[in-house]
Amino acid sequence: MERGVDTWWDHLVDVLATLGEVTDRDPGGLTVVLDEGGGSTRAVEIVMTPDEWDDMCGIGGWEMDAGAQHVRQQVKDLPRDKSYLVYSLYNLVPCDSPSLPVDPAFARLQELAAQHPNGIPGGRWYAYKPDQA
Template identity: 30%
Template sequence: MSRDDWNRLIEALDDWTSAVEIAPGHIEVALSGQDGTNRRVVMVMTPDQWDDMAGVMWGDFDSALADVKATLLEMQSRESFAVYPQYRLEPSITASLSKEPPGPPFAGGQWVTYDREGRITSRFADWSEPEDRS
């Protein structure tokens, strides 16, 4: 695919509603809410990512465009961005998706084995690595 396919995406979205590329990799789209209000959301996707979505994920322009429209129509009012993580857009409240897990992993834990009646028969917990004394 090419920059022509990116421009074709913007034109197709503009024909469907109102869309304009406001910055490289950012397309602003007007959406009408069910309550009659209008709002603008920003698609965060590069032309190369669009190529991956249209080519690798969907195999053709029209199917990929239909998926973009479906994602935009499903966005909640607090979601102002549709962000590309891999092969699709995801609604988001920010212009990027969090790559961090939600909160630090919890400390502790244990391995246990059970017998047929569900009683713990062995427990392995609170292990720490021995210090290297070399």
């Protein structure tokens, strides 16, 4: 694991290392191996790049240590039926896979777009000034 390039990322790794072994995750992120006691371990994969971590802290409003401690707590509290924390809009979302689940509303919009690649016949969108509505 390359160290010293991104102080914020390094701090996150250091805080997570208090829980267990931390390694780089391919293609991006970190894997934290937690000791579950009795010789068993559990791997939690954080799907997030250093740039997303910077965004999560900077744009999302976390200070470096508070953000790292928050992620540490999320790793500790991750339900046993989940193995991933996936970055989405300045937060980490517990997931079953390294991808975010598809929102049913967006899935329906994608379906409609595929059925009508040139737009819905007769459909129009208009913008009016507030005083004309």
